[in-house]
Amino acid sequence: xxxxxxxxxxxxxxxxxxxxxxxxxxxxxxxIPILKPVPQFSFFNQRxxxxxxxxxxxxxxxxxxxxxxxAGPCPMMTLNMSNLxxxxxxxxxxxxxxxxxxxxxxxxxxLREYAELIGVDDGRWQFLWSDMDAIKDLKxxxxxxxxxxxxxxxxxxFVLIDHKGNIRKYFDGTDEASQKVxxxxxxxxxxxxxx
Amino acid sequence: MQIFRTFTILSTGLTYLLIFIGGMVRVAGAGMxxxxxxxxxxxxxxxxxxxxxxxxxxxxxxxIVLAWIExxxxxxxxxxxxxxxxxxYLGLKHCSHLPRIKWALIIAFLLTLFEGWLGSVLVDxxxxxxxxxxxxxxxxxxxxxxxxxxxxxxxLLNPNAENKSQYPSEMKWxxxxxxxxxxxEVVLGTEIRGGLEMIRKENPMIESQFLIDxxxxxxxxxxxxxxxxxxxxxxxxxGLVKRSLDPSSLMVQTSTLTVLLILLxxxxxxxxxxxEVIPLIxxxxxxxxxxxxxxxxxQYVAWQRSRLDYE
Numbered sequence: 173x174x175x176x177x178x179x180x181x182x183x184x185x186x187x188x189x190x191x192x193x194x195x196x197x198x199x200x201x202x203x204i205p206i207l208k209p210v211p212q213f214s215f216f217n218q219r220x221x222x223x224x225x226x227x228x229x230x231x232x233x234x235x236x237x238x239x240x241x242x243a244g245p246c247p248m249m250t251l252n253m254s255n256l257x258x259x260x261x262x263x264x265x266x267x268x269x270x271x272x273x274x275x276x277x278x279x280x281x282x283l284r285e286y287a288e289l290i291g292v293d294d295g296r297w298q299f300l301w302s303d304m305d306a307i308k309d310l311k312x313x314x315x316x317x318x319x320x321x322x323x324x325x326x327x328x329x330f331v332l333i334d335h336k337g338n339i340r341k342y343f344d345g346t347d348e349a350s351q352k353v354x355x356x357x358x359x360x361x362x363x364x365x366x367x
Numbered sequence: 368m369q370i371f372r373t374f375t376i377l378s379t380g381l382t383y384l385l386i387f388i389g390g391m392v393r394v395a396g397a398g399m400x401x402x403x404x405x406x407x408x409x410x411x412x413x414x415x416x417x418x419x420x421x422x423x424x425x426x427x428x429x430x431i432v433l434a435w436i437e438x439x440x441x442x443x444x445x446x447x448x449x450x451x452x453x454x455x456y457l458g459l460k461h462c463s464h465l466p467r468i469k470w471a472l473i474i475a476f477l478l479t480l481f482e483g484w485l486g487s488v489l490v491d492x493x494x495x496x497x498x499x500x501x502x503x504x505x506x507x508x509x510x511x512x513x514x515x516x517x518x519x520x521x522x523l524l525n526p527n528a529e530n531k532s533q534y535p536s537e538m539k540w541x542x543x544x545x546x547x548x549x550x551x552e553v554v555l556g557t558e559i560r561g562g563l564e565m566i567r568k569e570n571p572m573i574e575s576q577f578l579i580d581x582x583x584x585x586x587x588x589x590x591x592x593x594x595x596x597x598x599x600x601x602x603x604x605x606g607l608v609k610r611s612l613d614p615s616s617l618m619v620q621t622s623t624l625t626v627l628l629i630l631l632x633x634x635x636x637x638x639x640x641x642x643e644v645i646p647l648i649x650x651x652x653x654x655x656x657x658x659x660x661x662x663x664x665x666q667y668v669a670w671q672r673s674r675l676d677y678e
Contacts, residue, residue, distance in 0.1 A: 187384075188647065192389050194436060195646050198395035201432035263572050344425035348493045349399050353427055356396070361569045 189339060202360050204332070207339040211314045215271070215302040218283035223269075223300050223335055231282045232361045233333040234354070235343055237311055239274035249345040254290055256355070257297050265335065265362050266349040268297035272309070273299055274323035315339065332357055335365035347348045372524060375517035378450045382510045383657065385440075385447045389506065390653045391506040392440045393560075394646035398435030398494045402428050402593055403510040404487040413438045428646045441486065448479050451513070458516065468519050473598065475512040478505050496561040503557065518668050533612040536674065541606065542667045544597045548592055548661055555589045556656065563644065575644040593633055600626045600663075607666060618669055625662045628655055 200283050204307040214224045234256060253268060272278035278286075283299040302310075304322070311319040317327040330343040334355065341357060344350040386479060392398055398648045401407035402424055409421040420426055452470075458472040485502050492498055521663040522528055559582060566581045567573065604622040608614055636654045637647070 182602050187387060188651070191387070191650055195395050195650075197432050198436060201430050228543070257400055258573060262570070310614050331601045338476055341427055343427045347425055349428050352399065352493065353430075355571055358663055362572060 179302075185212070188288060196201040197342055204340045204357055204358060206358065207302055207341070208316075210333060210337050210339060211310070213302075213306070213310050213314065215300040216280065218280055218299040218301070220280055223298060228332045228333055228337040230265070230305060230320075231356055232265050232335055232336050233267050233331075233366060234358065235269040235271065235331045235333060236329065237273050237307075237315075237317065238270050239272050239326065240282055241274065242279050242323065242326070244324075245346045247330045250290060251347055252351050253297075253330070254292075255351075257292070259355075260358065261296070263362055265365055266296070269300060270297070271302075271307060271308055273309070273319075273326045277323075289346055304334070306318075330354060332361065334361050337363070340350070368461050368524065370581055371454070371461045372456055372517070372520040372544040374450065374454040375513060375520050378447070378454045378515040379517050381450050382441075382506070383654075383661075385443055385496070386503075386506050386510065386657050387650070387654050388440050388443050389503070390650045391497070392437055394650050395433070395436050397436035398489065398499075399428070400430065400433030400435070401441075402490065404409060404490040407434055407438050407441075429658060429676045438568065443452060443484070444483065448483065451476050451479050451509075454513070454516070454675060462520075465519070465523075468516050471512045471519075475509050475516070478509050478512075481570060482509070497563065499555040499560070500554070501551075503653075504553075507553070507660055511661060514661050514664055515593045515668060521578050522672060527668055528617070529615055531613050532615050534614065534617065534618075534670050534673055535606045538603070538606050538670060541599065541603055542663070542670070545603060545663055546598070546667075548596050548599065549656075549663065552589065552592045552596060553563050553656060553660075555585055555592065556653070558585055559589060560596075560649070576642065578644050580642050590636065590640070593629075593636060597626075597629050597633065600629050603663075603666065607670065615669065615673075617667065621662045621665050621669075626667070628659050628662070632656060632659070 194214060208227050210228060214222060215365065217223045228301050234253065236253065238249060256266075257268055278301065280301055283301060287290060287299055308319045308322060311317050311322075311327075315331055317329060318325060318327070328345045330345040331339060332341045332343065334340050340361065343354045392400075401413065403409060408419070408424055408429065410419065413431070414429070415431060417426055417429060420429055434502065455472045455476045458468055462468040482502065482505050485498060485505070489495065489502060491497050560599055561577055562582050562585070566578060570581070573581075604626050606623045607618050611618075632655055635648050637654070638648055639652065
């Protein structure tokens with residue numbers, strides 16, 4: 173091989189090492205900080221069974237606040253959530269929780285109908301109900317989301333909660349690019365819970 | 368004139384490097400590292416802290432490593448664009464009487480602008496798979512146009528380069544078939560890559576060594592075509608090196624290198640299939656494919672030239 177050949181080979185090796193370093197860096201950049209633990213709460217799901225903060229343990233949870241008659245950003249949130257629900261169907265550690273912010277209209281029966289309507293047929297996605305004060309308190313003080321003007325003023329966030337019941341990250345529940353990041357983060361938290 | 372030649376080579380080299388960086392963005396999953404375009408989180412220099420993010424952007428998207436990987440692609444793209452613009456200027460100055468060089472550079476420059484715009488579409492569509500393939504496809508066209516301009520500039524300075532060589536005249540169909548299969552092979556390759564993405568999305572916890580198993584039959588089509596390309600490259604080598612009179616050293620080297628690189632591609636491809644989808648190997652598999660396209664185009668242009676002289 174002539175001198176130019178060696179130079180090219182050297183450049184390729186340097187590029188390969190550089191790319192390897194960059195890819196490693198990218199893979200390790202998905203660490204998700206622990207924000208705070210979810211406080212104690214005791215609500216009911218759409219079947220009338222109790223659901224408390226202890227039900228968050230040993231599971232990776234994606235949680236949002238919604239109401240069934242909402243016409244604004246909620247359909248988009250529900251669509252995104254149900255896409256996640258479908259794609260993570262073989263990952264038993266992942267569960268979904270939607271808490272109504274309109275408990276007067278959204279009775280347990282209404283929530284049950286809603287779950288059926290959007291194709292929820294197992295216990296991986298639960299719809300929670302409680303009285304307005306408890307919901308407001310959990311939303312505002314537990315999840316640090318605004319809760320002054322419920323039900324209309326509900327947040328569009330998806331909250332990612334780890335297997336120890338810690339809030340890890342908030343995502344825009346209506347935005348496609350954020351959903352991609354969320355998917356990656358869910359997978360990483362499941363790996364974390366398995367190790 | 369010499370400076371024009373230097374710039375054609377510089378632009379070609381930089382564009383190849385840009386294809387490498389673009390592939391790196393892809394395998395690092397950094398394509399959405401900046402959620403806006405052309406700026407990154409509303410800034411010309413990507414943010415380093417959360418509090419630098421503008422209000423309307425979801426902070427969950429912020430990953431400083433991915434942002435800088437994506438932004439380096441954009442910055443380098445701007446440098447390449449500048450280099451191609453200078454090359455075009457010099458080309459128009461020195462070679463405006465040579466339509467082949469002039470138009471190759473004009474088209475390369477226009478496509479470069481188009482590539483920048485496609486980059487913004489990619490961000491808008493959150494990495495639409497077809498757009499990603501187009502983004503790569505036009506990069507390959509640009510690099511081949513630049514390579515063509517470099518080669519023609521070389522012949523301007525060395526007019527006797529292929530004068531003494533005589534190659535077989537009936538090679539057109541071989542080059543045609545090679546170009547066609549290479550093109551189909553690249554498209555199949557991007558299909559496989561897109562298929563892997565889909566499988567990853569629907570099976571978020573899948574380990575990389577099982578990924579390929581879940582792909583449909585087109586992974587075999589890609590392999591079979593790979594062997595066909597090997598045969599074609601050996602036939603071309605045989606024609607240009609063995610059945611020719613006094614082949615130029617450029618021809619001997621590019622022909623031999625093409626065969627060797629195609630064999631290397633088969634090895635890399637089979638590693639991806641039989642062992643694991645390793646990002647670094649994916650990256651080189653794609654990059655070497657772009658070299659092979661370039662080498663074949665050099666062979667074709669040199670062959671054409673020797674025939675022109677001959678006739």
